[in-house]
Amino acid sequence: SQKIEQNSEALNIQEGKTATLTCNYTNYSPAYLQWYRQDPGRGPVFLLLIRENEKEKRKERLKVTFDTTLKQSLFHITASQPADSATYLCACRSGNTPLVFGKGTRLSVIA
Amino acid sequence: EPEVTQTPSHQVTQMGQEVILRCVPISNHLYFYWYRQILGQKVEFLVSFYNNEISEKSEIFDDQFSVERPDGSNFTLKIRSTKLEDSAMYFCASSDGGSGNTIYFGEGSWLTVV
Numbered sequence: 406s407q408k409i410e411q412n413s414e415a416l417n418i419q420e421g422k423t424a425t426l427t428c429n430y431t432n433y434s435p436a437y438l439q440w441y442r443q444d445p446g447r448g449p450v451f452l453l454l455i456r457e458n459e460k461e462k463r464k465e466r467l468k469v470t471f472d473t474t475l476k477q478s479l480f481h482i483t484a485s486q487p488a489d490s491a492t493y494l495c496a497c498r499s500g501n502t503p504l505v506f507g508k509g510t511r512l513s514v515i516a
Numbered sequence: 517e518p519e520v521t522q523t524p525s526h527q528v529t530q531m532g533q534e535v536i537l538r539c540v541p542i543s544n545h546l547y548f549y550w551y552r553q554i555l556g557q558k559v560e561f562l563v564s565f566y567n568n569e570i571s572e573k574s575e576i577f578d579d580q581f582s583v584e585r586p587d588g589s590n591f592t593l594k595i596r597s598t599k600l601e602d603s604a605m606y607f608c609a610s611s612d613g614g615s616g617n618t619i620y621f622g623e624g625s626w627l628t629v630v
Contacts, residue, residue, distance in 0.1 A: 446605075446624075
């Protein structure tokens with residue numbers, strides 16, 4: 406069955422460093438991969454979308470890569486701040502199938 | 517910025533009761549979704565809705581669940597006879613296109629079944 410794995414449940418980093426989160430997928434060929442931020446008790450907030458024919462996408466301090474050979478996406482936050490502390494969700498779509506989420510990685514940026 | 521709005525934000529209901537969760541999607545969006553998230557677990561797809569009919573549903577979305585777009589702005593999720601395991605945060609979402617278009621989520625309705 407299709408699986409999306411975010412292999413770190415939690416990640417702690419020092420303020421100012423770059424946070425790198427990993428999303429792996431199996432039994433799947435997503436056409437699109439999206440990253441969302443979720444704060445406790447709130448809805449997911451869209452951050453970035455990357456298509457299968459794109460290697461990299463950037464938005465301000467955020468960068469996403471998509472490697473269809475490794476079946477992996479990396480999500481980077483540069484110059485991290487305590488306000489970046491949240492759970493980050495990876496989600497995939499293929500064709501018109503529903504958006505399927507990973508469990509998320511809880512990022513804590515320590516001042 | 518336009519947003520998806522959901523009501524109620526929190527509802528407590530007795531097991532066996534019917535519940536209706538309401539959503540107002542972003543106004544020019546054509547695709548509507550319900551997702552749920554049980555505490556501590558991942559966000560799970562329930563159903564998608566387009567052109568006044570269900571386009572896809574998951575195995576979670578059994579006969580106890582139904583969706584409706586009663587007018588031009590609202591999109592509702594009804595749970596006919598709630599069970600304890602229906603306790604979760606229910607998210608409504610919408611998008612303006614099919615594949616590849618961003619899906620925007622509401623803040624959720626937290627349902628507690630007692």
